[in-house]
Amino acid sequence: MSILKRELLLVDGYNIIGAWPHLRSLRDVDFEQARNLLIEAMAEYQAVSGKEVTIVFDAHMRYGRESKEKRSRVDVVYTKENETADEWIERRAHELVDDRLITLFVATNDFTEQWVIFGQGALRVPATELLKDWKHAKTLIEQQRVSLEKEQANRKTIDIPPHIQAKFEEMRRRKSKGD
Template sequence: MEELLIVDGYNIIGAWPKLRELKEAGNLEEARDQLIDWLSEYQAYSGRTVIVVFDAHQVPGLGKKYQDRRLTIYFTKENETADEFIEKLIGELKNQKRTIYVATSDYTEQRVTFGQGALRISARELLLEQEIVKDLIQQTVSKRNQGLKQNIFSAIDSETIKFFENFRRKK
């Protein structure tokens, strides 16, 4: 069964401490980029398809969809909130072969999406999941690096190792 995670982008930015700090310091674009980076890693490791929705109801002329780092990212149209967009998106994407999760800490949005058959993940739960995934990725990379070192030396016989060691020391 396919799993789909729809993320209310600005809601998550406002809830995650590091991203909130960037936003409050006037670096909203950097906060968006950092969120997209984290969600890209999360998607790659978890296998869930991730869609990020950013509110653009106060910015005229937007309403676009694009792909970035294998994520689908939407900016809503003028006078359309992310909540409204997410509700429509759930209606379009729900089927029996797909489980949809919505990441937001907006209580009203959680209730509405739950009523449409989607499951909710709070911003805090997503942050905890992301931290776990980040740790698991680091452990996996560490193990692979250790395995590479062991495999290189285990593939070379002791005579060859001695030869190269003598060569290195110019004996």
């Protein structure tokens, strides 16, 4: 029996926002929207890749304790006050280093961070590679949506549950006996 390994992707949120051109320009106008679009993008990526995604944001404009939330099936972490996303990711990578059932990926363009987590056994994912993978995932999702729409448009019959079909057949037979 083979045991399936989980694949976990930790994303340095503000680092990726700063590295992706469309999010970087949006960040300067609407910081919150840039964050939301990254979360949506990672939800699409997660749906196609099968990797569990956790996005880590520095405690920017948030004070106090670490907070976590689930958005579109993506884990979103805001670090505690005075803790960087890099520090959170390094700590999490260290916790998972001996877990043989997890393959850990870290998405960041921070060169120092890449080498630290690489030294802990995680695989590094540069921002450009993650952007390319997300665009590919988005294309696959769109193709699947179009395919489903075509399939539904080409249907000639209505899906009726079997127990309702049986009732209709019973009614049809009764009517034809009465004619």
